[in-house]
Amino acid sequence: MMPELKQFPDKPNTAIQPGKCEGQAGQQSHAIAIIGAGFSGTMAAIRLRRALPPNCVIYLIERTGRFARGLAYIESSAPHLLNVRAANMSAFPEDPGHFDRWVERESVKFPGELRRTKAGTFATRRFYGRYLRALLFDEMRASGGRVRLIADEVVGLDQLPDGWRLLCASGHDIVAAGVVLASGNLPSNRPCDGVVFYDPWTPSAIASLHPGEPVLIVGTGLTMVDLALGMHGQGFRGPIFAVSRRGLIPERHDVVDRPWPASAFTTEERHSALALLRRVRVQVREAAAQGIGWRAVIDGLRPVTAELWRGLPLEQRQRFLRHARPYWDVHRHRLAPSAADIFDAMIASGALRLKRGRVRDVRTADGQAAVTLESHTGGQLETLTVQRVIFATGLEGARANHGLVARLLDTGLVRTDQQGLGLEVTEALEIVNSQGVPAPRMWALGPIVRGVFWECLAVPDIRVQAQQIGVVVAEQIVPLPATSMA
Template identity: 50%
Template sequence: MAATQPARPIAVIGAGFSGTMAAIQLLATLPRDRAVLLCERGGRFGRGLAYGTGASAHLLNLRAGNMSAFPDRPRHFEDWLAALAEGPAEGVRATPAGTFAPRGLYGRYLTELLTDAVTRDGLPRLHLLNDTVSDLAPDPEGFRLRTEGGQTHAVAGAVLAMGNLGAAGEPRSRHRLDPWQPERLGRLHPHLPVLIVGTGLTMVDTVATLRDHGFAGPIVAVSRRGLLPSAHAAAAPWPIPALSAADVATLPALLRRVRREVAAAEAAGIGWRGVIDALRPVTDTLWRSLPPAERARFLRHLRPFWDVHRHRTAPPAAEMIAREIAAGGLSVGAARILSVVDAPAHAAVTLRPRGAGETLRLDVQAILDATGIGRVGETEDPLLRRLIARGLVRPGPFGIGLDAGPDYRVLGTRPGPRLWTLGPLLRGVLWECLAVPDIRNEAADLAGIVAAELDRAEAA
């Protein structure tokens, strides 16, 4: 009798929050003979871009009460924090708007969850692969997964949890720096000006990182609208607005409806934050129910306004930015970059401030890209480029993220093997897929979908 082959594992590519939680939920849901191969190129599992920072000024953008890793255990992170022996010494900040923990501490929470998952039932079901996945080549039973380090693994399917794609590299300049490489920021001249492109949450972080690394010079931050993220404030809950079909037929109708709701909340002494938070459970449905032309209009005109209200900072971070602006260390403006000319030691940047006829020239030693979202069609990521070339993935709606079905299954130009995605790569399909409260739900849902699919395949 031929020996039965062990079941192929499911690969999860990327071990930030999305991949870590996908792996943990898969382990809890898949049969015990099915392993999970969690692959991470950055060497640190359970941290990703957001929670790998060691800077205590980098606080979570959400209150601790919203940061549980599990949808069915809402107090899990708060309880973990409360049980920490070190308590407030860990940099946890209690504010009138709620408790905000350092992001590095949240990374520790995730790595502990992962360690727990590796060791829980004594079975070696979670394998950590510390390498860059460079290819997924389909075969009749799934994929041959290949890594830059030369490893090959036969897997039954894969979950792409690779986070936000880096922005496409505009503006081109040899003085362009990645704000996520703090060691390079530490090598800047301490007094010569720098330019940050983008004025959102990444800009807030970048200012903190620069100051943390001893940079004392002027910082200029620009974006199309020059809007700064709002800060969290104490806000009573507001009920989910009951929206009619007419309310969601066009963007202006939806905007009018939301403004009416905000006026009602203001009149009740609750404020706009309650309304934006109340919309959260229905934002995805709203996004999908808007006609494509209206969604495109939203991206062109409203998105910066939505983002600064929806993605808010912890109050201490907002206070740091206000202090910087008041002291003249940081100036924030609305402007378009017209050109960048590189000189050996600086970049000459020509800007047109919004609404001005005149242009402005800035000589800066570095340009830091804090714009956030890159486009799949322009990606230089070798794995995604191979998957696109094979027709296994394609750009999502409006070129943002990957195209996928409601079951997280990635859609390509031809039917492909079992390939799923979650997290920021779903941004064009789902609108709310960036933050922990959304991703933890996706991870739990996805695990059930993957388990059911493998069950069906085995029964066939």
């Protein structure tokens, strides 16, 4: 039975109010506060509930009021598919078949939420959101009230002698012994004038389009495909232009019937992005000689990617980001076959037109944008007049966000990783402050730490970090006597 999820507010303004805060400043608190209730925060709450002593309270704080959804798994009318097979989307690394079994049970009631292909089964993202919510719901029941949901935005943190005071947008404070930052993907906060959108995930980015008038998407990765399929699903038939310097688009999933585990890399390869990539190409050729496709080689790298990334000197990581990242991304983050079919048909019909080049200038007037593109070979300029420009160029880095993370950076409680992609953490996921030392009892996981681990954007990696959070937080939280509980 699908659990009854009435306790879960799914819209802003149906918030569970925090009420009076637990504990007062200066008092010891048994609470751990998790900021953000997407996949990372939800799984951290589940792991902490299981790992911490029974008198610890876990606050799961979410600014949208939508718990266990995050950016990726919101309830939506568009049946966007996961880009990872159901077989690899279990929330628990120690139980890889967990999601698959849930899907088999629940899909009887919701058959439209699955696509079975020869490359594997793919569920919709909204269905995955229901899975996550069901997990959180079960955990809340098991917790006897120890997991508490708070619909609020954390806008600042004050350090206390024994923990943290979280300052919320509602004016409430929450006192906790430790804080887990799970604020996830950092959308751009650049202002939107109704024509140019810097946040591709805001629903208004593809709303209210005029039929027949062109749209330009800057970026040609998975987010672009999502936007294009979203527009297609709404009946918009283009033309949609999509531009990027190399014009590369995500590959599709296919059958991977034999694995190709990564072989050992030499010290020279471990210190050079170019040597690493050459070696991967050699492995692709070796695999092909045995009838194994490149997808198995790329998938085989997953368990060692974070270690390889951390071992590369900074200038080599920067080289990778400048030159190789687009090639890596299109091979590594692939499309479900049925989504790829629709996308290919859009290209074939001319509804979607790919361009190679870069945006030189964007001018808006009278509800339209004139966008000057420079060809990838340089020199040649072309101006497109479009009704909308949507930037889908990936995350802009921690500095571009004006919210909590930017404030924490300003106060020196956190610092960016060396590439500026997110926040610096230790291997044990402790947040590193501006002095270069771990801030006391403050951890982070998920896309916000991608600069340190690189491979921590998707479920198969974040679920391992959540498991680790359970262990490292429990090590530092000494149970207080039951009598001193708030």
